[in-house]
Amino acid sequence: MDTIASLFSFITWPVSWVIVQFHKVYGAIFGPDTGWAWGLSIVSLVVLIRICLIPLFVKQIKSTRNMQALQPKMKAIQERYKSDKQRQSEEMMKLYKETGTNPLSSCLPILAQSPFFFALYHVLSAIASGKEIGVIDGPLLASARQAHIFGAPLASKFTDTAAEVAALDASITSVRIVTAVMIVMMSASQFFTQRQLMMKNVDLSVKTPYMQQQKMLMYIFPLIFAGMGINFPVGVLIYWLTTNVWTMGQQMYVINQNPTPGSKAQDAYLQRLLKSITHSGEVKGRRRKNVVKVIVAKGGDRNENERRFFVGLSKAGFAAQPDGTVIKSDTIVAEAEGGAAARRQQPKRQTKSQRQASAAQQPLVKDSEEGSEPAAAEATTSLEKKPQGSAVTEAKGETQGDKPQRGSRANSGGSRQGKSGQGQRKGQQRPKHPSSKK
Incomplete structure (x- = not known):
């Protein structure tokens, strides 16, 4: 030494x-x-x-x-x-x-x-x-x-x-x-x-x-x-x-x-700055105005501490300006609360398997809905071509029509056939005879 x-x-x-x-x-x-x-x-x-x-x-x-x-x-x-x-x-x-x-x-x-x-x-x-x-x-x-x-x-x-x-x-x-x-x-x-x-x-x-x-x-x-x-x-x-x-x-x-951006010291500094702005309604001091000005100029490149600072300003009813000052507006609070409510009402994210299953069901449901119209038309045509002497059959049909549960069961069966019937024949099918028991 x-x-x-x-x-x-x-x-x-x-x-x-x-x-x-x-x-x-x-x-x-x-x-x-x-x-x-x-x-x-x-x-x-x-x-x-x-x-x-x-x-x-x-x-x-x-x-x-x-x-x-x-x-x-x-x-x-x-x-x-x-x-x-x-x-x-x-x-x-x-x-x-x-x-x-x-x-x-x-x-x-x-x-x-x-x-x-x-x-x-x-x-x-x-x-x-x-x-x-x-x-x-x-x-x-x-x-x-x-x-x-x-x-x-x-x-x-x-x-x-x-x-x-x-x-x-x-x-x-x-x-x-x-x-x-x-x-x-x-x-x-x-x-x-x-x-x-x-x-x-x-x-x-x-x-x-x-x-x-x-x-x-x-x-x-x-x-x-x-x-x-x-x-x-x-x-x-x-x-x-x-x-x-x-x-x-x-x-x-x-x-x-003058803390390092992204550090704990910056978070503490911005929280103190937010408290001062909320209490006084303005940014006091040239140094603090320069800090706000720099954060505003960053735009989307702000770190987590700076984004948390801007959220706090919005909740307090303030908006930071490019010159480092802030303005007070009641609409900012409403917009912030509305945005938060909209974010809360968003649907839950589905998994990949759930999205694939829903995508596979949509065209099947559409085909079943489109296929119900010609089936109804065929049923009407077949009824119009019935012989006049089949009154018993008509009465039996009216009696069956009075029972909504059987009709709903038939409709549900038809929807199940429409969902799972990709292998079935498409086009018009031959109507069953009115005297059939099925």
Whole structure:
């Protein structure tokens, strides 16, 4: 670690100068030799660096979202050019260029603050060794060596021996307790920051290997930092814990105000927006209007969260406009309720076998209906051609006609014959003799 820190020795002078300037301010409040004055100076250094890195953080957020959106296309390219690695790389670079995505942008904040991190490590190591570095000369060096935070010197480490800790006027027990607690807090903040990103700000409708990789890193990174933390001085642990807390808070703000489409955070944001619109009757704020405007412009490409938001607007009697505003109309509620009722009255979907059976029955029923007309005509013709002397037969026919049950039974028998009689002869059939008993 000392070798790596020496590579960034060129930046130790500005880092030490910034710390000394903050120490002058906090020293006037808490005392120049207190741990609070030197500890808060390191915290202020972190805040200053992270404020300067906000543009890089914005690029990191955009790059992460673009990478999530490109995962299905990247997976398709990998499957298509599985045997040609060179062509696969070319297509990947082409995809990055077309979408304006830089995979390294997600690492920019960490890479940008690494020189300051190692420079601070180099400064604290020099303080522990009693060496002047940067603008920290003799009096400041002695003041920094006397500064303790909860009984642990700023330059002490978890792996220091009892003699090294005694040289800094501290006990080995206090140093190890304080460093162990700070290492656990540093690892926990790293874990919850990554977990917050994975659980709330990821599009859950897209399952890609990128999500699995991020999930693995969520567990691996805290373990790596815990292993490295035992070699960090207390001042460096303060630096890293502060930057983790800053990252977690900054990320929480971004997730609440500008969540990833399709994520749980977007659903929560749109529900808050819907509640605000229902209460006030308008979209307040330019940011919220831009959100509504973007969702309206998507049209049929809206995700489930955005469709649920529009349904809620309709039920509340509002309609979103292309400029991001909303209008209130009583007819919207009626249309929404009418559409819901129409959807409830739709018939149940039939299975394939049921559709085939109904399709086979329709032509048979039609044939039986068409065949009943010529049968009736034949019956009338045969009655007209009866001899006049068959009065007994006519009376018998009238008696049978007075019984509707037998007629209905005959009709039902004829319909059954029409349904199952594809093999029967078509055309006119010879009528039976009136004197027949059947």
